[in-house]
Amino acid sequence: MLDVAQIRKDFPMLNGKTMQGHPLVYLDNGATTLKPQVVIDSVCDYLTNYSGNAHRGDYDLSHEVDEHYEKSREIVQKFIHAKRKEEIVFTSGTTDSLNMIAYGYGLTHLQQGDEILITVAEHASNTLPWFDVARQCGAVVNYIELDETGRLTLENVQKATTDQTKIIAVAEVTNVLGYHAPMKDICEWAHSRGIIVVADGAQSVPHQVTDVQETDVDFLAFSGHKMCGPTGIGVMYGKYELLKDMKPTRLGGGSNSRYNSCGVVTLKKPPYRFEAGTPHIEGAIGLASAMGYLMNIGMDNIYQYEEELRQYCIEKMQKLDNVDIYNPDSQGAVAFNIKGVFSQDAASLFNSYGIAIRAGQHCAKILDEFLKVSTTLRASFYFYNTKEEIDAFVEVCKKGDDFLDAFFK
Ligand SMILES: Cc1ncc(COP(=O)(O)O)c(C=O)c1O
Numbered sequence: 001m002l003d004v005a006q007i008r009k010d011f012p013m014l015n016g017k018t019m020q021g022h023p024l025v026y027l028d029n030g031a032t033t034l035k036p037q038v039v040i041d042s043v044c045d046y047l048t049n050y051s052g053n054a055h056r057g058d059y060d061l062s063h064e065v066d067e068h069y070e071k072s073r074e075i076v077q078k079f080i081h082a083k084r085k086e087e088i089v090f091t092s093g094t095t096d097s098l099n100m101i102a103y104g105y106g107l108t109h110l111q112q113g114d115e116i117l118i119t120v121a122e123h124a125s126n127t128l129p130w131f132d133v134a135r136q137c138g139a140v141v142n143y144i145e146l147d148e149t150g151r152l153t154l155e156n157v158q159k160a161t162t163d164q165t166k167i168i169a170v171a172e173v174t175n176v177l178g179y180h181a182p183m184k185d186i187c188e189w190a191h192s193r194g195i196i197v198v199a200d201g202a203q204s205v206p207h208q209v210t211d212v213q214e215t216d217v218d219f220l221a222f223s224g225h226k227m228c229g230p231t232g233i234g235v236m237y238g239k240y241e242l243l244k245d246m247k248p249t250r251l252g253g254g255s256n257s258r259y260n261s262c263g264v265v266t267l268k269k270p271p272y273r274f275e276a277g278t279p280h281i282e283g284a285i286g287l288a289s290a291m292g293y294l295m296n297i298g299m300d301n302i303y304q305y306e307e308e309l310r311q312y313c314i315e316k317m318q319k320l321d322n323v324d325i326y327n328p329d330s331q332g333a334v335a336f337n338i339k340g341v342f343s344q345d346a347a348s349l350f351n352s353y354g355i356a357i358r359a360g361q362h363c364a365k366i367l368d369e370f371l372k373v374s375t376t377l378r379a380s381f382y383f384y385n386t387k388e389e390i391d392a393f394v395e396v397c398k399k400g401d402d403f404l405d406a407f408f409k
Contacts, residue, residue, distance in 0.1 A: 002297065002305045008384050010036040010293075022354025025389045030175055030203060030333045030380030031358055032225045035290075039228055042289035046282045054281050055254055055272070069281055072288035073271070076235055079291040080220065081211040086240055089271040090284050093234035094202040095125040097221030098169075100236050100274065101198055102129035105219070105246045106167060109196075112138035115164040119144050119152055120370050121174040124363045126200040126221075130169060144170070146370055150177040150327060154185040161189070167196050172204035172220075176362045176371075176378060178332020180204070187216040196242070202226055203332055206382075207306060209299040218242055224283060229290035233283025236274070243270035252276035302383045309381050309390065310334065316394045323397055326371055333380035335371075338400030343375040346400060350377075353396045 008014045013034045017024040026034060046068065052061040054069040070085075077085040091097045106116070106129075116130045120143055127141075134141045144160040147153050152170060161168075168190050170181050183199060190197045199217040201210065206227035212220055219242070224233040238246065248255060248267065255276035259265040267273040294302065313334060317323050326335040338346045347359035358378045361368070368374050379393060 002301055002383060004305070004384065004386055007297070008386075010038065011384055012037060012040070014384060019354040019356065020352050025353075025355040025392055027379040027381065027385065027389070027393060028356045028358050029226070029382040029385075030362070030378060032231070033206065033228050033382050034384065035228055035230070036293055038293050039230070039286050039289045043230060043282045043286040046285050051282075053278055056278075065281060068285050069279065072284040075288040075291050079210065079295065080205065080235075080237060081213055082237055083213060084240060086270055087237055087243065089236040089238065089243070089274045090279055091221075091234045091236050091274075092232050092280065093223040093225070094123075094200060094221045095223075095234075097219075097234055097236035098125050098198070098200060099129045100249050101219045101221065101238070101246075102133045102169075103247075103249045104274075105196070105238075105242065106130070106133045106139075107137055108247050109245075110134075110137045110139040110166055113164055114139040114166045115162060116141050116167045116169060117144050117157070117160055117165055118142075118169050119146055119171075119174075120366045121146060121150065121152070121177055121179075121364060122169070122171055123175050123200065123202065124365065125202075126169055126171060126198075127366070130167075139166075140164075144168075149179070149329070150174075150370060151179045152181045152186075154182050154189060157186050158189060161193065161195070165193070165195050167198060169198035169200070171200040171202070173207070173332045174364070175203050176333065176335050176364050176367055176376065177327045178203070178330035178334070178380075179327070180331050183215040183217060187218075191216065206294075207299075207332070208303045212237055224287035224290065227287075227290055228293060229287035230280075230283045233280045233287045235287075238270075240270065243274070246270075246274075248274050248276065250274075250276045254278070297383065305383050306381050307331070309385055309387065312387055313379070313381075313390045313394070316390065317397060320394070320397055322400050326373075326376060333378045335376045335378050337373065337376055338397065341400050343377050346377055349399065350393070350396050353392070353399075355393055355396055357393075 050064045052065045054065045076088045196218045198219045201220045201222035205222040220237040225231040255273045324337045343359035
């Protein structure tokens with residue numbers, strides 16, 4: 001059981017922030033999340049009290065930074081249950097991580113005729129890098145069919161797999177329909193055929209227990225800002241043997257142990273070879289602080305509470321006859337439209353009542369091939385949301401007709 005009233009006190013933006021004269025109701029957590037004071041303080045502490053560079057200096061201040069930065073890596077390792085901390089690479093976010101995997105591993109391992117499998121429900125960040133890599137090396141991107149509800153099933157993965165399949169890259173939880181992929185089963189199937197599995201964890205890692213050893217994914221990408229951490233920091237997890245066999249996509253200071261004027265370069269071991277340049281130190285520290293905060297609450301508790309919120313919301317929405325819900329049994333965001341109202345107009349209506357929800361294609365621009373609607377509204381929750389906020393949201397759903405009235409007047 002979560003003490004949500006107590007939890008909300010931890011978030012400055014839930015204590016006094018208003019929008020259009022109403023207390024903020026923030027239901028766009030799929031885009032980014034609010035930050036608790038403890039995360040803000042950890043970032044400020046670095047910037048105020050020990051803001052040296054990492055892995056650079058031979059003086060106490062620099063060692064202090066190294067300690068915090070490497071401790072942050074250990075906390076990430078613990079959070080996702082990785083075997084070793086060297087499997088944790090700090091990046092700028094999910095997009096950066098997926099690009100590193102596609103160009104650093106995909107491009108160097110795929111050959112003419114090889115196949116990458118994705119779905120039409122993927123975010124652009126797990127689609128566009130694969131399109132480009134495929135173009136560059138002569139591989140092809142093919143699609144695993146979604147079932148009639150929009151889910152990715154093992155059966156459909158099996159059907160789509162061919163002898164040419166070398167990489168399966170899919171979201172653990174999709175960002176519009178919010179369905180969970182059966183990751184463990186997919187990995188078991190893929191590995192028995194020598195296929196590498198890349199998991200986009202942007203919408204899963206913030207909301208549930210993540211255990212990379214249990215699911216056995218080969219790579220996992222996620223962002224700090226979607227889990228109470230700062231923006232500009234994220235993680236690329238990779239099995240150590242794969243990281244050793246992967247090319248860094250950026251080179252520079254911090255990633256090499258030596259080089260000479262003939263261009264002979266010796267790279268450091270993973271993860272450092274992938275972290276060229278001054279890292280986002282306060283980002284890593286803030287992310288570790290966010291993970292500590294989440295672990296204190298308990299990821300199982302967070303998952304259960306969000307599930308309860310979602311069910312409460314969907315049950316109330318299902319009673320409205322002016323609303324189309326596209327994923328009534330979602331385990332993530334709720335995708336919907338107000339009948340006859342363009343999604344962005346509807347989002348403005350919600351805004352006028354202080355409610356932040358997302359409208360549009362949500363960076364999943366080929367999902368319309370499945371959904372058969374070009375844009376949707378998306379309400380996405382986090383553990384600090386309340387049933388009262390959902391009541392306020394549902395009341396505005398009912399007012400969707402106000403738009404039509406105003407239009408036809
Ligand atoms: C499923 C999914 N993948 C990737 C991303 C990209 O994350 P970021 O913008 O933090 O790199 C998002 C962001 O919304 C997402 O939802």
